[in-house]
Amino acid sequence: MLSDGIAISVKGLGKRFDEKWVVDGVDLEVPAGSVFGFLGPNGSGKTTCIRMICGLLEPSSGSGRCLEFDILKQRERIKREVGYMTQRFALYEDLTVRENLLFVARAYEVDTPRLVADEVMEKFGLADRRNQLAGALSGGWKQRLSLAAAMLHEPRLLLLDEPTAGVDPKARRDFWSEIHELSRAGLTVLVTTHYMDEAERCSDLAYIANGKILTRGKPGFLTRESGLSTFRVHGEKLFELANRLRQFDGVEQVAAFGTELHVSGPDAALLTRALEANCGPGARYEPQETLLEDVFIHLMERARR
Amino acid sequence: MRGESVFSLRRLGAIIAKEFVQMRRDRITFAMMVGIPLIQLCLFGYAINQDPRHLPTALVNADQGPLTRSIAASLQRSGYFDIVDGDLPERDAREALALGEAQFVITVPVDFERDIRRGRVPVLLVEADATDPGATSNAIAALPRIIDLALEREMARRSVESSAGPPRIDVRLHALYNPEAKTSFNIVPGLMGVILTMTMVMITALAMTRERERGTLEMLLSMPPRPLEVLAGKIIPYIFVAYVQIALILMAAKFLFAVPVIGSLPLLLFCAFFFVLANLGMGVTFSTLAKNQLQAVQMAFFFFLPSLLLSGFMFPFRGMPEWAQSIGNALPLTHFLRIVRGVMLKGNGMPEVIPDLWPICVFLVGSMSIAVIRYRQTLD
Incomplete structure (x- = not known):
């Protein structure tokens, strides 16, 4: 377990593409068990930040750890303990729901892939659609499938990159209930969003613009602190x-x-x-x-x- | 969760299983993999006849007289024949043909010149590697005339009067490997290489680029499988596809075109393995360079066209200028064509195949290394 109750801790995290710093000196601490909202306009560096935290991009500067693992040296360990849901639907559209989950289960080398895939489908209400092609699912169901895939290996940290983009209000609300339930069960969640109603549902917030963190804190604290x-x-x-x-x-x-x-x-x-x-x-x-x-x-x- | 294995067969298995399901779903690509061999076999039923010159010719010379030298000079002057070896020991002649070092071996018998003076008709044996009839037919057609002219000139110069009319030589031609000069004998084995190049390079280039274009690469990278597992998982299903294609072509060769398979089939299948891998490596390399599927297709074509044109499939290799031949020699298809034709038509064994197998392996190591280096664990 984490000794200090901090799930993600990065210092001076930066990423340069060509000459442009897309992420510039980000310090971030995500408390374990929180639902941490990562906010900011398009192109502000949210996705790049998340990708560096879960080992998909190599930081140009800075250091840090994700769970108890070094984000520079222990990428393989991080991948096993973190569930990552990409902004765009990233499962195979030409595979069925079940085939996708089976693939993910095998890729994570779970002991009984078929069983685990069945369990996850049951848990996320996907059992009725098991034989549908993922490409034929609606936005809301694709999102559920992505979440199921990200949760299949029972990660301790969930990274969600704009999970509710293009999803109707009902599905969005259901999705957030799910997130809070997972969080209550001890999971740490880092979620990026544009929606302010979603920001209000987070326990902690950080706001990033032009690659820099402008402010962070609990939702109520942020409105008071702004002095507006x-x-x-x-x-x-x-x-x-x-x-x-x-x-x-x-x-x-x-x-x-x-x-x-x-x-x-x-x-x-x-x-x-x-x-x-x-x-x-x-x-x-x-x-x-x-x-x-x-x-x-x-x-x-x-x-x- | 498992330990930190560097290479996991289970993860590899996950990717292979996934690839096969996707392959089955993608009906059009699947139809292409089976359809392309059949369509091409039908399209290329007829050959293109060219007029290649400077064909390497070896002399097995048992008569070193002036007449023989004159004939050799005339052959050289004709432009069709390049005398690469003026005096080859007889036992090496066959080998030179099998290895493709010589296209022709001309055997001058003992007492050739004396026989002519005495009014006899000596036999001049011309053995031709007729695997590719297009490469040899013009030279063979010109041969009797060249020899007759040389003879006439030589006799006139020395003003030898012959009692029994003009001197004559019996030019006896042995068209080896493909005695009936059937172009399909040459084309059909060649198609095996062409079809494999086209489908293997194109399909792997697409398969990897598709992962990036559809965004699935990001998820794949965020999961445990290592680059080597992903690459191997992508490639292995296509090796299987390649052998299905090879089986199709071999069956068509036998039952539709009646092409003989003189050499060892296992040897052919063994060599094909390296050739297939070389092309798959090329495809993966393209896919790491291409930004989208369209670019991947363009790169595949950029590779495929020279392979088609300069490998000796379309046009006789020896008919090409030297610079084109050196490009051709850098391409795996060129060497594979020689292997396939050699094994199927000449009955070549391992020793004759080696000189063309190692360039394929060099290419294979090169293309695979680039593929592995370029395929990164991160999205950078």
């Missing part, structure tokens, strides 16, 4: 109002949510003044809780500057 104030505005002619508000000092984000505007900025006093000046009789405003989404857009804007 947010107001909800409703009324008439919101579109014009939004354009006017954007010109003002202290207004950092103006986003339309249905029939409302969410307006946020780092300085509450400045923000209130801007709202007073612009909201005529046709518009009302009231404070509201800052969302993780507001925090991350704020972080991205700041990173760009």
